[in-house]
Ligand SMILES: Nc1nc2c(ncn2[C@@H]2O[C@H](COP(=O)(O)OP(=O)(O)O)[C@@H](O)[C@H]2O)c(=O)[nH]1
């Protein structure tokens with residue numbers, strides 16, 4: 461389980477002032493020395509991430525951060541970084557410890573988390589040193605308070621339990637929930653690109669195989685060159701899942717009555733607002749001569765022959781619009797989209813490297829800038845005229 465992809469893990473971020481014991485808490489919860497603990501303010505400069513398993517939530521990532529109050533010239537950058545991290549946080553643990561003055565930084569963090577719909581808890585640390593329950597925590601309103609000591613370990617099990625329960629529901633969501641049920645048979649059609657490492661499958665494919673098995677359903681996997689209509693008819697699958705790159709090849713072979721979708725549309729539904737991606741995809745027709753189009757990929761890779769983002773998609777967009785367009789490329793999981801000015805349309809990769817929160821926050825960001833935002837899978841299905849067919853069974 462510790463090998464679960466990072467993007468599949470929910471992120472728990474520990475924030476708060478310097479020296480309140482964030483690193484000590486993370487260490488104590490992980491029961492190992494991960495972060496440097498020290499009484500000298502500002503020891504934790506870079507956020508450190510650590511994998512942990514807490515039931516019933518499952519695999520999580522704990523992120524330790526620098527003090528939010530750190531305002532040395534270097535510190536300002538760090539605070540910005542904390543805000544950035546919060547964008548990629550599923551649960552925020554605000555740690556406080558005496559001496560207390562006001563709670564202005566903590567309230568600021570709470571507001572930030574509410575803005576991003578991130579659940580949070582306030583953890584009062586170092587209860588071995590003071591009468592913690594006597595203090596007035598009313599500025600935190602109705603946010604839950606937990607009392608712990610990283611030193612004596614008091615309250616740590618309760619904190620773990622709390623985190624596990626809050627994240628349980630969202631963690632156990634599956635890509636195929638409501639789509640594949642017990643005893644279904646799924647036909648999966650995937651091309652095997654010669655450039656893909658021997659002996660491996662894409663993580664998303666493996667995840668889908670596993671989910672089908674978990675649902676007590678079964679599947680058949682074939683390459684497109686082995687397909688014909690009789691074969692599909694005899695298998696009589698309840699669903700067909702194909703790679704977006706072979707929509708054209710398989711279009712005429714798949715019987716009309718059998719539900720079909722693509723890996724990237726399933727992923728889009730899982731991690732983003734699919735309806736909004738579908739709506740945006742139609743706006744490609746509004747593009748004008750010379751408009752700027754953004755192509756965004758979460759992973760960084762060398763340009764391959766027939767590269768989806770660099771070659772295939774731009775070619776198809778030119779074909780649809782019949783316009784000369786300017787393409788700008790963005791890549792990486794950490795992106796601040798500085799050069800987004802003037803962009804009229806944005807296409808994102810499937811985002812298998814991104815968490816649901818990352819993907820949705822990117823979608824929200826583009827919506828706030830009024831830039832139509834869609835993804836490769838939705839775009840390709842739309843291009844081949846199968847978008848409504850590929851999405852109709854996912855509602
Ligand atoms: N007494 C006591 N000291 C603690 C506790 N947690 C942390 N400390 C101490 O507080 C100091 C700062 O801890 P650290 O984890 O580096 O704080 P951070 O800056 O928030 O990461 C260290 O000297 C820790 O040993 C606790 O629960 N009780």
Ligand SMILES: [Mg+2]
Pocket residue numbers: 482483484495496497503504524525526
């Ligand atoms: Mg620290």
